[in-house]
Amino acid sequence: MDLRQLRVFREVMRTGSISQAARNLDRTQPAVSHMIARLEEELGVTLFERRRGRLYAVPEAQYLLRESEELLGRATAVRQTMQRMKALEAGELSVISMPGPAAVLLPALIGELVGPHPEIKATLLTRSSDAIVQLAGTQQFDLAIADHDPARRINADLLHTETHVFDSICAVPGDDPLARAEAVTPGDLSGLPMAALYPEHLSHRLARRAFEAAGADFSVRFFGQFFLPLLSYVAHGLARVIVDPLTAESWIRSTNRPGAVVFRRFRPEIAFGVDVMRPAYRPESLLAHSFLAHLRGLFAELGGRQEPPAG
Incomplete structure (x- = not known):
């Protein structure tokens, strides 16, 4: 028993006629008769009595119709859902x-x-x-x-x-002289209060390494677990912080204080x-x-x- 047989059976039940079901399904009358016969053979149940050229559904056919409606409805829903998934809907x-x-x-x-x-x-x-x-x-x-x-x-x-x-960038307060610089270096930030992630984080280690290579003082005043909250210290003029462009873009999209934080290139590059x-x-x-x-x-x-x- 397959869905094609159930669709044919349902149409025959709806119309009460092999010939009308065949026309509705755009099939030949012998093809529809054959599918009904195959369905009856597979189920081992006679679904229709044939009297004087007309079909009469037996009680078992009414039960099969109810089950067929549910199965075919589920199949249609699944097909439509899959089509929507393909269309990303x-x-x-x-x-x-x-x-x-x-x-x-x-x-x-x-x-x-x-x-x-x-x-x-x-x-x-x-x-x-x-x-x-x-x-x-x-x-x-x-x-x-x-x-x-x-x-x-x-x-x-x-x-x-x-x-x-x-490439990491440097966030500085909007009124900081460094906000007008084309790029910011460890020398520019030497001794100034900084904000950074905890010392074990890779970004902290790389920033400290860059400062040490330049002979600059990496003076961290504020520590945090995530970058985005650190920008609040920058907005209040309390610190500068070396961040990634994703954090910078998040701040720009979400802040209600445009200009409070300015982002500038940091040199040397920190990946x-x-x-x-x-x-x-x-x-x-x-x-x-x-x-x-x-x-x-x-x-x-x-x-x-x-x-x-x-x-």
């Missing part, structure tokens, strides 16, 4: 990200992609980068986004990883990397594929460059 997207992009950029990107389609559901969770790598390995997420640390081990058997690299991970054993949906393409586009707009795969 339905489905589910699950993303886990470090806090920086998750605060502003990723919700905006997800909203642009799925907003016009109410049948799409999206989940965005925020964790630290180390926790993200562990959670991504469970294969429960379509996409995971973490800051890049060469010392962090990512299991290549579980995760497909691509790394996008950005900030972002790892985008996809589960190796979770097939990529069309929706996840489209989101990844939009994410790559955003990274490119912000000056990111994708590193070639290792090996």
Whole structure:
């Protein structure tokens, strides 16, 4: 018994006629008769009594009609849903990200992609980068986004990883003389109050290394776990901070104090990397594929460059 047989059976029940069902289905009358006969043979039940050239449905046929309506309705719904998923109008997207992009950029990107389609559901969770790598390995997420640390081990058997690299920039108060500089150097910042992530974080280590190489004083007054909150210290004129372009763009999009923080190039260049991970054993949906393409586009707009795969 297959769906074609059930569709033919339903049409015969609706019309009460083999010939009319054949016309409605654009089939020949012998083809419809053959499919009904095959269905009766497979079920081992006579569905119609034939008297004086007319069909009379037996009680068992009424039961089969009710079940057929439900099955065919479900099949139609599944087909329509799959078509909407192909057109990116339905489905589910699950993303886990470090806090920086998750605060502003990723919700905006997800909203642009799925907003016009109410049948799409999206989940965005925020964790630290180390926790993200562990959670991504469970294969429960379509996409995971973490800051890049060469010392962090990512299991290549579980995760497909691509790394996008950005040049860090310097955030200074809007009324700071450095706000008018074309680029900011460690010498410019020597001895000035700085804000930075905790000392163990790669960005902190790289910034301190750049200052030491220039013989400058890396004087950190404010420490934090994430970049975006540190910009509040800058906006109040209390510190300067070396951040990534994703954080800068998040601040620009979300602040109600334009001009309170100014972003300038930092020299020498300090690379900030972002790892985008996809589960190796979770097939990529069309929706996840489209989101990844939009994410790559955003990274490119912000000056990111994708590193070639290792090996």
